[in-house]
Amino acid sequence: MAYATVSDIESRLMRELTAEQEIACIQLLEDAAIVIDAYNASAKVDQKKVVSCRMVIRAIGDPDTAGVPVGATQSTMSALGYSQTWTMSTGSAAGELYLAKLDKKLLGVSDRIGSYSPVQSLTGGCND
Helix, strand or coil, X not given: CCCCCHHHHHHHHCCCCCXXXXXXXXXXXXXXXXXXXXXXXXXXXHHHHHHHHHHHHHHHCCHHHCCCCCCEEEEEECCCCCCEEEEECCCCCCCCCCCCHHHHHHCCCCCCCCCCXXXXXXXXCCCC
16 A cells, blocks of 8 residues: 555656656555555654655656766766766665655654663563
């Protein structure tokens, strides 16, 4: 079950998708729902919708930035020396569905680090 629709994606991109992109978008929305539920199935539906849209838009890409891969954080171009480089952000690849840090925060599962010592419960230092 997808949490967003093709029209949600189109309204956020402010353009209509091609027929080919629309077919891919439907499948990507369903895949995004599976990824989201794996992280936090109890998140609010509105949060899941926003995260689904963000994930799919990253995967589809933006034609206004044609030639620059999705997930690139830095780009360098040269002229007569024919040089072109990109720096990719950690954890992303072109066309891949992934949860960014903000997506995880929206779902209520941002990075949490913790520890537990059995000695704490013996000495009364643990409130859980």
